[in-house]
Amino acid sequence: MPPNSEVTNRRSRRLQEQDAASAPASTKKLKKIRLAELSQHEVCIDGLVYDIREFGKVHPGGDQVLLFGGNDVTAQYKMIHHGHSSNPQHYLSKMALVGEVTDFSCEYKFDTPFEQEIKREVFKIVKRGREFGTPGYLLRAAFYVGLMAFAQLTWVASGSSPLRAVLLGCAGALIGLNVQHDANHGAASKRPWVNEVLGYGADMIGGSKYNWIQQHWTHHAYQAFFFLPLLSFYWLSSVFNTQVLDLNQRGSAQIMDWSNDYTKRRIPVSLLLRALYIGMNIVNPFFHHSPATALYHIWIMSTVESLFLSGLFSLSHNFEGADRYPVDHFEKTGEQVCWMKAQVSPSASEAAYQGGGSMMTYKTHLFPRMSSAYYPYIAPTVRRICEKHGVRYAWYPWIHQNFIATVTYMHNSGTGGHWELDPLSGK
Ligand code: HEM
Structure with missing residues (x-):
């Protein structure tokens, strides 16, 4: 289906305008990048960057997770995994944490x-x-x-x-x-x-x-x-x-x-x-x-x-x-x-x-x-x-x-x- 381009453009503009002053202190040593700089092997969740190359081989949902590479998948990740909110760190630690995004924002x-x-x-x-x-x-x-x-x-x-x-x-x-x-x-x-x-x-x-x-x-x-x-x-x-x-x-x-x-x-x-x-x-x-x-x-x-x-x-x-x-x-x-x-x-x-x-x-x-x-x-x-x-x-x-x-x-x-x-x- 074609999207409502006006609305989606508004959203991406908004995302670009945001500044993620809220990055967790414990992640200071991680590389800092902007959303647009994510590589095709990386995803962003809650402002943190994960390398999913190795994880793709063991992901319980199959290697289809690699399709999302290069994107902020905060909303998709959370909605697909109904159980992860109970112990987020346990699940997120299965992926290699490599950085943080400086212009992250989430409307949800x-x-x-x-x-x-x-x-x-x-x-x-x-x-x-x-x-x-x-x-x-x-x-x-x-x-x-x-x-x-x-x-x-x-x-x-x-x-x-x-x-x-x-x-x-x-x-x-x-x-x-x-x-x-x-x-x-x-x-x-x-x-x-x-x-x-x-x-x-x-x-x-x-x-x-x-x-x-x-x-x-x-x-x-x-x-x-x-x-x-x-x-x-x-x-x-x-x-x-x-x-x-x-x-x-x-x-x-x-x-x-x-x-x-x-x-x-x-x-x-x-x-x-x-x-x-x-x-x-x-x-x-x-x-x-x-x-x-x-x-x-x-x-x-x-x-x-x-x-x-x-x-x-x-x-x-x-x-x-x-x-x-x-x-x-x-x-x-x-x-x-x-x-x-x-x-x-x-x-x-x-x-x-x-x-x-x-x-x-x-x-x-x-x-x-x-x-x-x-x-x-x-x-x-x-x-x-x-x-x-x-x-x-x-x-x-x-x-x-x-x-x-x-x-x-x-x-x-x-x-x-x-x-x-x-x-x-x-x-
Ligand atoms: C949006 C990108 C996605 C990311 C970053 C992601 C990440 C993860 C992580 C970290 C786990 C926990 C792994 C473990 O406990 O060993 C997991 C589990 C799982 N994922 Fe994904 N996933 C993604 C997309 C998908 C998709 C598209 C599907 C299927 C349509 C899927 C299906 C599953 C299933 C079935 C499990 C095991 C059950 C559960 O933990 O809910 N995932 N995923």
């Missing part, structure tokens, strides 16, 4: 009473270390993979048809929502290789695993800035997205620098998978039908997949009263914003869960490395704690309620009805 406050209570209560329901895909989830995933394989094989071997187009479109969307999403969150399984393999589901439906991860972890860390669903153009903008050529997701590149060797090594496999996708799904129909019929079938398949996927994206992030910019308070006052509250305010909805496991947005945003199988079980607890802390929790038990809130939101966007300033006069 972590480990707030709200965050602590949600974690405490949720981990009474889900055992820590067992938050990955349940046998039920894996069975469901196997079904969706089987459906996709069947839909793809019949499309290729027997030729496309309107019915097969609908089947392939639906199967692709279900892979996107239920399989690759959990896998690329590192939540489908405790075994990194299972997540690694299932994550390629993104490439099987016309996208790119690595571009998706780049966009998605940035969306999670700064979520409200990164959600503009493209509705029926979703498929077109994925399949013909040239960002697969260098695996550098331009939208998130305004915040993150993805150009490192780890990423570059993934380019050949991503290109191969994209060529395979185009061969099977776009070129193949022309061998079976006239050009007009082939295009008609491709249009049905792509529209079904796009509307299925982006319809749910829209429902879960765009609704009446959604807070599009939860770090506004930080911008205006310099006071950090509770990260977990910022995750709740721009997300909805229970309803979208009906169409796709990962779309129960609060939960995927609060616990990104928890399997979507658990979301319905933790939902009442999260809701209760939000109510207790006065955090707005947009809850739509029925999909039509969510739909009405989304249409109202879009109407207001069109008319400028919920703009802070008059869109024409700017006053």
Whole structure:
């Protein structure tokens, strides 16, 4: 998804302007650098610089951690590892501390009473270390993979048809929502290789695993800035997205620098998978039908997949009263914003869960490395704690309620009805 460039530019400007006078005294002997000077093997967390070259070989989540090299990953690191706040030094000491950043700043406050209570209560329901895909989830995933394989094989071997187009479109969307999403969150399984393999589901439906991860972890860390669903153009903008050529997701590149060797090594496999996708799904129909019929079938398949996927994206992030910019308070006052509250305010909805496991947005945003199988079980607890802390929790038990809130939101966007300033006069 393309980001709101004005907002992200504002953020990076703000970061550049900050001065980290707050560096811990014990780190005085470490090298001092600016954020822009991080090497591709280094990450910054809370203003400290860690070399992750060796750590990449032993990281329990797999070597994918190297994808983040060269960046400030404070928000990403904290949100991905729900358990580390209890004993941060224990975990951080697994990485080689090499320096400190002089221009570090973070708009978020972590480990707030709200965050602590949600974690405490949720981990009474889900055992820590067992938050990955349940046998039920894996069975469901196997079904969706089987459906996709069947839909793809019949499309290729027997030729496309309107019915097969609908089947392939639906199967692709279900892979996107239920399989690759959990896998690329590192939540489908405790075994990194299972997540690694299932994550390629993104490439099987016309996208790119690595571009998706780049966009998605940035969306999670700064979520409200990164959600503009493209509705029926979703498929077109994925399949013909040239960002697969260098695996550098331009939208998130305004915040993150993805150009490192780890990423570059993934380019050949991503290109191969994209060529395979185009061969099977776009070129193949022309061998079976006239050009007009082939295009008609491709249009049905792509529209079904796009509307299925982006319809749910829209429902879960765009609704009446959604807070599009939860770090506004930080911008205006310099006071950090509770990260977990910022995750709740721009997300909805229970309803979208009906169409796709990962779309129960609060939960995927609060616990990104928890399997979507658990979301319905933790939902009442999260809701209760939000109510207790006065955090707005947009809850739509029925999909039509969510739909009405989304249409109202879009109407207001069109008319400028919920703009802070008059869109024409700017006053
Ligand atoms: C943002 C960059 C990341 C950094 C700096 C980082 C760092 C760490 C550290 C220091 C640990 C503790 C290691 C230990 O106890 O031996 C850890 C554990 C772990 N990481 Fe990461 N990680 C990152 C991204 C990821 C990603 C993207 C995933 C999966 C999607 C992931 C999955 C895990 C898992 C499953 C564990 C073990 C369970 C836990 O401690 O929560 N990490 N990581």
